[in-house]
Amino acid sequence: MAKSCQSCGMPMKRDPDGGGTMADGTKSIEYCSLCFKNGEFLQVGLTATEMQDFCIEKMTECKVPKFIAWLFTRGIPKLKRWSK
Numbered sequence: 525m526a527k528s529c530q531s532c533g534m535p536m537k538r539d540p541d542g543g544g545t546m547a548d549g550t551k552s553i554e555y556c557s558l559c560f561k562n563g564e565f566l567q568v569g570l571t572a573t574e575m576q577d578f579c580i581e582k583m584t585e586c587k588v589p590k591f592i593a594w595l596f597t598r599g600i601p602k603l604k605r606w607s608k
């Protein structure tokens with residue numbers, strides 16, 4: 525299992541659902557439940573930078589300081605989902 529989601533970078537152990545789901549209902553080993561459901565990516569059409577902004581916004585909503593949120597998300601463009 526990947527240590528963190530390969531789309532948003534969230535540690536998989538912090539995912540309340542323990543991972544996203546594949547089309548056949550099995551757990552995804554690479555993507556969290558916030559990014560991947562039934563074999564498809566949520567937040568369709570986002571770029572890596574937009575995904576980063578999205579995550580920073582979510583984290584600051586949870587009272588995470590913006591600088592810390594930025595630190596957590598700055599690796600997003602290097603994750604598997606965004607590498608072409």
Ligand SMILES: [Zn+2]
Nearest residue numbers: 529532556559
């Ligand atoms: Zn994710």
